[in-house]
Amino acid sequence: MVLVKKVRKRGGASGLGSPSRATSSLRPVLVEKDPPCAHACPCGTDVRGFLKALSGGGRRGLSEAQAIEEAFYIIADRNPLPAVCGRLCPHHCETGCTREAYDGGVSVNQVERAIAEAAINASWPLRPIDDGVDDGAEPEAVTVIGAGAAGLSAAYQLARRGYEVTLVDPRDEAGGELRYGIEADRLPRAVLDAEVDRILALGVTFVGGADLTEFESAEPRVLKTKIYEGGAPVATGAIAAATHFGRHAAGLLDAEIRRAAAPEPPRLQPVAKERIILDHFARVERGATTGATWPPAEAVHEAQRCLQCGSCVECDNCWKYCPDQAVIRPLEPGQPYRFKLEFCQGCSKCAEQCPTSYIEMR
Ligand code: SF4
Ligand code: SF4
Ligand code: SF4
Known part of the structure; x- marks a missing residue:
């Protein structure tokens, strides 16, 4: 589809000099936010x-x-x-x-x-992380205790950073409460096995049926996660949090060993939902969940139903509504929109019409 924008002369009847024209010293900035x-x-x-x-x-x-x-x-x-x-x-x-x-x-x-x-x-x-840095050092050995979601996540994050990881658990197989606390009809073992095996394939050595005291005292670097004891009700809702815990713990350990900066950048400011222009988007029924x-x-x-809150949805609104031709559309999909600030009069139209709250006036 080719979109043609009617170009008005800057400074014409609806441009600079129009009495109804709002101008300000503010200028538009693209600000990505956390959805x-x-x-x-x-x-x-x-x-x-x-x-x-x-x-x-x-x-x-x-x-x-x-x-x-x-x-x-x-x-x-x-x-x-x-x-x-x-x-x-x-x-x-x-x-x-x-x-x-x-x-x-x-x-x-x-x-x-x-x-x-x-x-x-x-x-x-x-995939391993390729940060382009090869300092020639031997990879350090790390033992992760507990092979539930948190331990698997930690082992993965460490292995992909080049550590020699041993994952130990008192149970015979890896998976913790995912394997020993959740029925197979809710979590087919083929699915669990495939994801566990994929982590081990990164070079993680799994030691099942382990006497943990041996590992806790023998290894220089030990990262402990929760061990599944059995008997207690399983909070499946905690799996995402456990995965986060494992990643975070691995990141901290990696930062400590390499004396590097904090592993994860601070989160962006959250999107204010009331600034999303829902009417801009056609209503589309949510897909049916069948099991x-x-x-x-x-x-x-x-x-495709995602509104890309806090990011660019490439709708062209900023370009269409700008009365001063101060917005440059990208030539390729996925490239950012840009502003010609020397043309901008600070009217805020682009920010007001951005349906995803991606443009701020500052
Ligand atoms: S519409 Fe998309 S970006 Fe916005 S909250 Fe929903 S899933 Fe996230
Ligand atoms: S709509 Fe155009 S003139 Fe108005 S603030 Fe945005 S870029 Fe500037
Ligand atoms: S108005 Fe549309 S094209 Fe312009 S920045 Fe916002 S989402 Fe992207």
Whole structure:
């Protein structure tokens, strides 16, 4: 589709010099914010990011499988157990979703599950982090005690940073309460095994049936996580938080060993939901949850319902509404919009008409 904007002369009847024309010393700035979904996710998953990768893949020339792969690696950066989460997490992200009060929150959980199971079916491996730094040092050995969600997450984050990780647990198999506390009809063991094996394939050595006291005293670096004792009710809602705990603990240990900066950047300011212009978006029914994993096309369709709160949805509103031709549209999809501030009169139209609250006047 080719959009043509009627160009008015700057300074004409509706431009500079018009008596009704609002001007100010403020200027527009693109300010990315934390969307409500990510803010509500205990694991800190980049929900908006993976939904955008999936929904916009076609426009960027990607096949459906390539878009799913890209979305998978965005999820996996923070969560190595997305198929498990997709089945067990009570999806706080959806309750917090801006779309909830409009036509139903985006079914993030179903989309995540579809992506995660596609990743299992395609045997996509977890990836090490390549930070481009090779200091020639031997990788340090780290023992992670407890092979539940937190321990698996910590082992993954350490292994992908080059540590030699030994994961120990008093139980024979890895998985903690995911394996020993949750019925197989809620979490099929094939799904759990696939995600556990994928972590071990990064080079993590698992020692089951272990006497923990041996490891606690013998190893120089030990990271303890919760051990499943059995008998207590299993809080499946805690899986996302446990995954976050493991990642955070691993990050702190890595920072301590390498004397590096804090592992995760501070969160962005949250989006004010009342600033999202819901009427800008057509109502689209939320995908039906049937209990089965969605096929990829359904996941893509649902991802397209995401409003990209606090980020650019490439709607062109800023460009269309600017009376001074001070907004430059990108030539390629996915590139940022820019401002020609020397033309800008500070009228705020672009910020007022940005449906996702991405533009601030400062
Ligand atoms: S619409 Fe998208 S970005 Fe906004 S809260 Fe919902 S899932 Fe997150
Ligand atoms: S709409 Fe145009 S003139 Fe008005 S603040 Fe935005 S960029 Fe500046
Ligand atoms: S108005 Fe639309 S195109 Fe412009 S910054 Fe906001 S979301 Fe992006």
